[in-house]
Amino acid sequence: MNANREVALTLPDGSVRKFDGPVTGMTLAQDIGPGLAKAAIVIVVNGEQWDLSREITEDAEVSIITKRDEEALEIIRHDAAHILAEAVKELYPDTQVTIGPAIENGFYYDFAREEPFTPDDLEKIEKRMKEIVARDEEIIRTEMPRDEAVEFFRNMGEEYKAEIIASIPSNEPITLYKQGDFIDLCRGPHLPSTKYLGGDTFKLMNVAGAYWRGDSENEMLQRVYGTAWRDKKELKAYLHRLEEAEKRDHRKLGKELNLFHFQEEAAGMPFWHPNGWTIYTQIEGYMRRKQRAHGYQEINTPKLVDRKLWEDSGHWEKFREHMYTTDSEERTFALKPMNCPCHVQVFNQGLVSYRDLPMRLAEFGSCHRYEPSGALHGLMRVRSFVQDDAHIFCEKDKITEETETFCNMLLEIYKDFGFEEVKVKFSDRPETRAGSDEVWDEAEKCLIDAVEHVGLEYTLNPGEGAFYGPKLEFVLTDAIGRDWQCGTLQVDFVLPERLDANYIGADNNKHRPVMLHRAILGSFERFIGILIENHAGRFPMWLAPTQVVVTGITSDQDDYVKEVYEKLKAAGLRADFDLRNEKINYKIREHSHAKVPAIFVAGGREAENNTITVRRLGSKNQETLDLTDAINKLVIESTDPDLR
Structure with a gap:
């Protein structure tokens, strides 16, 4: 085509930018402004995501994706998978790389390697990934005929990649991406260079087994999982959610709470x-x-x-x-x-x-x-x-x-x-x-x-x-x-x-x-x-298996504890009592660990005055109430929401 043909690009706001001949996504971003050029990672051309380095030769509707856009996450995670594979090949050259997609919350790559990856290996790989990011390696797209690509990967010793490519129709061009000395089969698009990923936006999580192409008749591979986000803050928040989820695991709490x-x-x-x-x-x-x-x-x-x-x-x-x-x-x-x-x-x-x-x-x-x-x-x-x-x-x-x-x-x-x-x-x-x-x-x-x-x-x-x-x-x-x-x-x-x-x-x-x-x-x-x-096991009062436990400070209050317990039961509350010869702080700590919403504590003064000291789960404060008032408050709170 005529290289000097004018190319008109229509932006999402309806404005049009015209260029004398083919133009890359990066050039468009620079033309719009230096801020966008710095933030841009991919261009969308007529609904299809392209690398910023690809030339647009025809009039098109375009938009720029930056790291702040939701669509950026899949691109970031896909790049993280490529950088993971590059790190593994540098550290363990005999390993073969197979498939490495972006997934929800992260990415993985399947590797064929005789020795199993250890937690120490994951630390080394993650460290090397950060080094690759710091190298700022340009990510370059290229195309190759299918049969040539099959031979190319076979010569590299990458039999799995060659098998994947051989299954693609012969008339389809094969898209490859190169960064440093590493080259991989991929449709793209990718970030302009490895530095765009950022060294503090990802973390390797664990290793699992996976059959080649998901078929149990095939050989077992090693799948390395990682998570990747747009910035350090998002990564930290995700890791915090994982920690919280582990604490809240219903299987663990089900055992602890005897459910x-x-x-x-x-x-x-x-x-x-x-x-x-x-x-x-x-x-x-x-x-x-x-x-x-x-x-x-x-x-x-x-x-x-x-x-x-x-x-x-x-x-x-x-x-x-x-x-x-x-x-x-x-x-x-x-x-x-x-x-x-x-x-x-x-x-x-x-x-x-x-x-x-x-x-x-x-x-x-x-x-x-x-x-x-x-x-x-x-x-x-x-x-x-x-x-x-x-x-x-x-x-x-x-x-x-x-x-x-x-x-x-x-x-x-x-x-x-x-x-x-x-x-x-x-x-x-x-x-x-x-x-x-x-x-x-x-x-x-x-x-x-x-x-x-x-x-x-x-x-x-x-x-x-x-x-x-x-x-x-x-x-x-x-x-x-x-x-x-x-x-x-x-x-x-x-x-x-x-x-x-x-x-x-x-x-x-x-x-x-x-x-x-x-x-x-x-x-x-x-x-x-x-x-x-x-609820992390801390059920609201109306659902809690045991709603209140009564205990005394010393054995002198045992009769009063039993009296309070009987009144709680008569009021329809799911109550228990604790007369063990243990220190009061120990008993409070144990019932709190069991997630009991309320603990009624009776000392000599409470027994004498017909009152009770109430401690609530999760609070260090306590209040002493008339016993009847304390029970009535719990009755109201423990009533099913539809009956209140």
Whole structure:
């Protein structure tokens, strides 16, 4: 083309910059201003990210990405992976590099090396990475024909890279990036040079095993994980969150607080201890009252159901590999992995009139799903769980009304559990799904209209809908900023059709109901795990297994301690007493470690005056109150939020 042809670049604000001939992203940034030139890391050309050094030869819409932009994180992490690989090759030249992508919160690189990496090795590698950053090595993009690139990497002894390149169609050019003496296969884009990463923005975390290309038939590689951020402050904040998360780990706290345990004889299925079951039943009672107040009828359906129902509903084809089955009397039965087909069976009993709608059927449904043992994770990923499941059967024109009612109920419940921040995601049709495109078009429009009517802000979660309908996902943010997807609302036109659900309309004809699948907590097990970590084991008074412990300073107060304990029990509080011959500070420390919200301490003066000294968990202060007043305060505080 004519090198002198004018190139016009349109910026996000609509302004246009013109150049006499091809222009790089860096030149554009310099033309806009020195501040942007210093901050720029990548240019976006007609929606595609390019290196700043690439020449733009045609008119285009462009924007500049700086380190402060959210899009910068993936670029930074990808560069960190390349610098990791370069450091490993310098320190351990016989190691082969394979694949190294950016991932959530960081990056990893898989290496083929006979000797295992040790913690000392990680320290050496991280130190060398910082040296590479300090060298300010220019990152240079180049292209090479596929077959030439295969031979190039084979000659380097990089058989894994050669195998990857050989699997790429022969007519596609291969993009390589070079920094210093290190060269790697990559689509890019990358930072202009290694110094742009910064030496205090990343940290290597750990080493794990990984099969080549994720296939257990292939050789085992060593995966080095790291985290990388835009600046030192973000890195420090992330590492602090990890420390907090470790302290809050529900598995560790579950053991310390004697809440539950797991064992191999029932892998992925929790054994609830008295303390944990107390929390569980408190939550169940609260949810039961909430659902009744919002017009739900509670039902209970079988756990073991004939295969035919799962085939009719479509779940057999979709979920068979996750279902536990058993044979009896020449029939195959499956433990239910979800409740919805059984709820349709309840709806189908008898003649349902439009006057009976909406029909809201709720169940604390016990479900079982096979999860690979490697995927199990305490209460967060289990094989046996109970859902706070419900299905609303309604007419199509009631979808918006029911969505609004449900969303208000859900937000109210989350607030009672201490979650003020809730994000909403709209998940549309997945690639594998039941129902025609026309049915999905209608279902998606109904749900979008309902969400917009309610006024909820949402983000799109493409392709993540259920196989029978689009859904809303409700994401909670916990005390240390982590997100947890819990509640869902799904619009389903498919299952009522497949299972022949009908109601008699005002015209005396049969009609299909719309089926709204909804859950708020998701599963009790996972939600309790989230609560444990959110509160770091310090449950609010209404959920705490033991709400108050009474103890005396000396044995002289034993009778008074027992009297106080009996009055606490009579008031409906979950109380205990401690008459051990131990120093009072020791007993207070031990009960505080057990996360008991309140400790009642009785000395000689309290016994004489019918008062009690109250110490609260997490506070060094204490107050002496009339015993009746102290008990009444705890009663109010310990009452479930919906009963206050």
